[in-house]
Amino acid sequence: MRIWSWIWRGLLATLILLLLVPVVIPPFFDRIYYRGPVSGHFDGQRFFNPDGEQGTGGARKRTPLGMAWRMMTIKDQEPWPAHVATQPGYPASAGVTCPLKPARALENWARCVAKADPKRMFVTWIGHSTVLVQAGGINILTDPIYAERAGPWGLLGPKRVRDPGIAFDDLPKIDLVLVSHNHWDHMDLPTLKRLWARDRPLIVTSLGNDTILKSVGVQAVARDWGGRVQVRPGITVTIERVHHWGSRWIRDRNRALWSGFAVTLPGGNLFFAGDTGPGDGSWPVEDAKDGPYRLALIPIGAFQPREMMSGNHIGPVEAVDAFQKLGAANALAVHWGTFKLSSEGLYDPPKLLHATLAARGIARGRFRAIEVGQNWEVAPLR
Template structure:
């Protein structure tokens, strides 16, 4: 009974499960996040927190119903495999210590990606711990190890955080990386990082950007939520991120549900995305997860909306967070791409540990890009 109680608490706190909350008053896909006139706060700023704008009117997922189905119903939940090596490979440390001249991105595990270009080393949502949990003894346990250890990383210049769930903001990894990198976070997370001893941190709202080392890094919308304790639901913001060098643009989705508005806005703003890192896992059952976690079919819609040339999947093959089988995301992604008649080489369920590298055809000048004017900080 105690084990079940702890697990139920974890499912509501950790690993990105959706909360039971009503749709924002008066919001059913109307309005825009980008407009803030006459000193009014942006539309995604609620009273004392933040909110999604493009959830349908039937948005009432029940956490209680989910927990009942999970623990007392007939929902099939995969067991964490032991030493799972399919879709995993070790990364050669030399590959990241001496990166190629062209842009490259290494999937270390879950949503942790090392993005490298022009001397910059950028790390996304670092989690190197064995559990995505507030507890060391319980919670989702890692079944594939990081493809690189912390001491095998190059010197990290920037860390970006998408939101505060335990599988994306890991206290042990934060402590290990320390104050050497610049931490870029959505609104509301600076105080938490400072409590962990991190002072080299900057908060950004959606559409704000910061330039460092020749790359413009911009916080962009996503459809998700935040919660780290029982009392802080949506007190901090969630975000996707764009990385814009002259001639190369990457986008990191973090964790998100799909809507037909925000990602098209991102595509229009960026013009074209050379590399997209899009979540493809942790999406079943759909009646509960669809509002905040895309499935592979939704991921393909995001791929199209943001005008991505190439992509690889993140947020899978690391923790058992939801009800789909371990090997389902790459199969579902292949089926979705075939249905949309998109070349499967353009959007891959890349192995953890593999490194994506831009080929020469992607090296376009910024002047060749529609909608690619530099945005002010």
């Protein structure tokens, strides 16, 4: 037992030294991703939340080293399994006359469905915040991550416990990619490089993130909150304000902007919240102006302990608040059950989501927490 104690101490000391490196060598780990005029959320050097800085580290202010130590010493409410079986999925086919075949036939199937009725919307949860949305004749992918670990070099960071709901090679041709911010579990550069090489999709993100993507040969269009990008006639992406922060190397904190997105689509618009804390509760009210939303993709996980996570992530209760303030007809729960980022149990987020919906008299079918690989045909707005 004694030798294991020394091994543990050695590993802990090594990790602390690694975490100290960005502090003692700041020029190497800092980056300038964006230069532009001062605004209500950019001070000329770094971005910030206009409703308060509680979104950059939790309700209690901590140093990066302090946050890392707190995360290492959190007692889990319920241990996660090492792996959860995933049933690989394909876009929904209920009521569709187009033939559905696995793997390479998915692209032709999607085109067939879009041609039959562009107002139909099919959504498949691939895992974490990665969702395939097929509507308006295009295939949309949000914050795509196929990495085994959500961290640097594919070696550090939490390990995936669920395989992707659709294998990368089985994805249909992707037309539009939405990248919300530069955290490792949302901006997975190897996945984005593969998508760019294969499909050359339009990648839309917020200010500064395009610089990171360009460094690995991936082209993206970046806009400030409120900016718009036309995908094709009748389909436009608007960059929306949410409450979060950004960093890849600690010292580059908030050098790039974070955002959500509204996408105009036939049959009702799509909202993707990216990653967000509650802030003062004003962001979903503000973002509601770009509805009406047929579907909102809203995070519900990585919310415990609240004294650390409240400024970074919304939990299920705040997710329902956002759902109601957005005025969305339907919502899909994301950002849970794929990478262990906090102390709650694997299924705690959907359990609390269902309890909150029941308490507020909202039908569970309107705000769904489906399994990875499952899909859903979302009815158009009336």
